[in-house]
Amino acid sequence: MPPKRKADQAAPTAAGPTGRKAAAKAGGGRTTRGGKTTAVGARAESVDAVQTARAQAGDYLTTAQGVRLPDTDHSLKAGSRGPTLLEDFHLREKITHFDHERIPERVVHARGAAAHGTFTAYGNATAASKAGFLQQGRETPVFVRFSTVLGSRGSADTVRDVRGFAVKFYTEEGNFDLVGNNMPVFFIQDGIKFPDIIHAGKPHPDREIPQAQSAHDTFWDFVSLHTEATHHVMWAMSDRGIPRSYRTMEGFGVHTFRLVNGDGATALAKFHWKPVAGVHSLVWEEAQLAAGTDPDFHRRDMADGIENGAPLEFELGLQLFPDSADETFEGIDLLDPTKLVPEELAEVQLVGKLTLDRNPTNYFAETEQVAFHTGNLVPGIEVTNDPLMQARLFSYLDTQLTRLGGPNFTQLPINCPHAAVNDNLRDGMHQTAVHQGVSPYLPNSIDAAPRPAREDEGGYVQVPREIEGRAVRENPVSFADHFSQATLFWASMSEVEKVHIVEAFTFELGKCYEQPIRERMLGVLANVDADLCAAVAEGLGLPAPAGAPAEVVPSPALSQVPPGPGSITGRVIGVFAAPGADLAGITKLRRAVEARGAVLRLIAPLGGVVKRARSEQIVERTLLTTRSIEYDAVVVAGGIPDFTDIKLSILLGELFRHCKVIAAWGDGDQVLTAAGIDTTAPGVVVGESVAKPFTAELLDTVGLHRVWERAAQVMAS
CATH class of the missing domain: 1.20.1370.20 (Catalase, four-helical domain)
Known part of the structure; x- marks a missing residue:
């Protein structure tokens, strides 16, 4: 049987290649196919797994053809010491499939992690767009993939890089993909330069180094010559290039889109994702430590947070502009992807909330095989003449043909629309739909279906626009400001x-x-x-x-520096204890931390449990298995004033240097002093006990993300 899934995990919604939702049947006896009921063996299992995207059925190990196997540990040989026999079909099938398990990784954004969730519309965007998923209270299933750009699938999460922020909305009108980044601008203005910027940023072709880094000659050679990249380089060199986690990362659609409302009126728009947890980053030393000690830092943070009941939350925002003939706003060319419109000039209007609360069941089937495309649009949302966007309309579709083995990648469960699909696309590699009828063409008089949909029937009809000009290879004059x-x-x-x-x-x-x-x-x-x-x-x-x-x-x-304390949902606070520590205080602290949506982890010198009298608590991390990057704050429990350990000193020293919160109650402050921590420094919270004033100050300070007042006395980067 399939392994039991945790509550935070679920396979993609059961939708077949036609978009029809399929109901799973379990057990044997009789099964229905195409309106006919067929008797099956008493011990047989339903094979509705194909329709419901579940890959396993039955209690017994079988071949891919459903033949039950008695042994998968030994190949068939002529005697125990003899040669392996070619007739061993199980050996051949098992090895052949293993040899072909890998598919080409993405040319860019190869390293990624994803989650399922729901988008709920506030309803205040309907004046700008007729898109159904933006209607008041409409809930739309989504799948979101976060990624780095330059690194390979096996690279580290915390490298300095742009982060992809791609959202697939499974709307009632078809799939809409908002394929963005965590930075609102890009290195290039025209998509024809995309191979150049990526070739420059990727590892050098002679030695395949450095991996997932821009700190090398070819990248800086290109951007120093190609000055339109300057704005984006500033973002990449800022703290935005090393986000704290996916939940504290903004997202942007980068391009300007054209929105169409129910009356046919248009407006230009930029999409924003605003994280509920605030916008925060790592410091550079943290990013380097994480890359070595936990290369999966970001994906682990997201998956663990969801599993612990702390979903990732973002609000979708729109900057709206008049659809003027010159497509500019306050002198800013809206078709230039290297430019942004300051929020002080055009307010970001929040129009819906995205909640990511389910981890994928299978990384390959979902996160690796999901195919995003900037051309996946729904009525009410159109593209503009942004030259980078225009090239992406080709590239995102084209790349799937090689990566996913042909034109039928939309039939993979994670890519299937939840709307009904009735097209005339046929055959091709990996075709899983069994199409009916004999006339996959239009017009036809044989099947008399499918028929084109009028605009009032939900048909996607572009707004008529006048387009004229000479065929030239040049940019507008406004693009020249770099x-x-x-x-x-x-x-x-x-x-x-x-x-x-x-x-x-x-x-x-x-x-x-x-x-x-x-x-x-x-x-x-x-x-x-x-x-x-x-x-x-x-x-x-x-x-x-x-x-x-x-x-x-x-x-x-x-700027990312917050004006005041923010949410600490999903944050991780460590509490250090050793035998004899105040375990009752730890229990109180845990309640206070969890009440604010954060997680408390018990750190100790050794694994197992920490005891005091008849009480004990389970150790979750030891000084040997943990590092400061795991925590947004660390608290030293009272009751162990004489404890010293060089590993604890290193842990606390890193926290102090990275401007994180450090705390202690009771005589725990003596442990801080012994470790070289100034208990009077900003962001060091001490108290006599785990009382409300102590926990309030501690958690409010964590909500500031960093104690930047300490930056002047430490090397914070």
């Missing part, structure tokens, strides 16, 4: 964020072997900001060239 928005981003950062950007540029350019590349990139930064250029130049030991930065008005919305 620096002003990079300057805007820099000017909008807090001081600590600016320090991190300087250190990121210095680190990355310091990894380049060719000095002319460093010098050329300094010339680019000189046109962004003189102080930025001077600071990076100092770190590289090179002179700072002069530039001509633009005068800009900062956009506070671009």
Whole structure:
């Protein structure tokens, strides 16, 4: 039988290649096929697994043909020491299938993790779009895949990179894919340059290094010559390039879309995903530690959080603009994917909530085989002439043909629409639908179906537009401004964020072997900001060239530093205890932490249990098996004033250096002092007991994400 799934896991909704939902039947006896009821063996099982996307049925091990097997540990041989016989069909089938289990990984976004969930519309977007899934109270199943861009499937989660944020809405009108990133702009303006930026960012073709990194010559050679990438490079070098988790990461549709309402009126729009948990990042040392000690850091955080009852939550927002003839807003070209519109100029209107609360059942079947496509649109949402978007309309469809083995990848369970499908697409590799009728063409008078749908019947009808122009290979003049928005981003950062950007540029350019590349990139930064250029130049030991930065008005919305405490749902707080520790206090702390939606983990010197008198608590981490990256705060329990251990000192030292919260109650502050922690420093919370004032201060400070007041006295990046 299939292994029992946990409550947070479920296979894709049971939808066949025609979009029809199939009801699973269990057990033997009689089964129905095509309206006919057939008797089957008393011990046979229903094979509705094909329709319901479950792969296993029955109690016995079988071949792929359903033949029961008595042994799968030994091949068929001529005697126990003789040669293996070719007639061993089980051996041949087992090895042949194993040899073909892998499929090509994605050219980009190969490393990813995903979750199922639901999108619930607030209803306030109906004035802008007639899309059904945006109607008041409409709940739509979704599947969301987060990813890095440059790294291979086996690379680390926490590398400095752009993150993919792709959402598949299984709407009643067909699938809608919003295929975005965690940054609102991109490196290039025209999709024809996509192979160039990716070839430059990928490992060098001679040695296949470095993996999942931009800190090398070819990347910086390209972006220093290709200055339209400057704005996106600023985002990548900021803390946005190393998010704390998927739940604390913004998402953006990048491009400008055209929305159409029920009256046919249009508006231009940009999509935003706003995380309920706030926007937070790692610091650079954390990212490096995580890449080595837990390469699965982000996917583990998401899966564990969902399993612990802390779903990922985002709100969908829209920036709306008049659909003017020049497709600009406040002088910003809306067709330029290297530009954003500051939220202070166009408010983000929240129109729905995304809740991710179910982990996939099978990584390959769902996360690996899901196929997103920017051209998967529903009535009410259209594309624009953004030249990067136009190329993506081809690329995302084309890449699936090789990766998923032909044109029928839409029949894979994770890709199946939940709306009825009745097309004239036939045959091809991996065809699983059994089509009926003899006339897969239109018009026809034989089957008289399917018939085209009028707009009032839900047909997708593009808004008529006049299109004229000469065939040229050139960009609009407005695309030529490569620096002003990079300057805007820099000017909008807090001081600590600016320090991190300087250190990121210095680190990355310091990894380049060719000095002319460093010098050329300094010339680019000189046109962004003189102080930025001077600071990076100092770190590289090179002179700072002069530039001509633009005068800009900062956009506070671009900064990640929160104005006050936020949600701590899904956060992890460690509590250190040893034999003799105040276990009653730990119990009180656990209740307070869980009441705020966070998780408490007990750390101890050794595994097993921690005891005091007749009480005991189960150890979840030991000093040998844990590292500071797992925690948003660590608390030392009272009752063990004389405890010392170099591993605990390292753990607490990292937390202090990374500006995280450290706390202790009772005589636990003596443990902090022995470990070299200044108990009077900002973000170090001490109390006599686990009383409400202590837990409130502790958890509110965790809600700030970092104690940036401490940054000046430590190397926070």
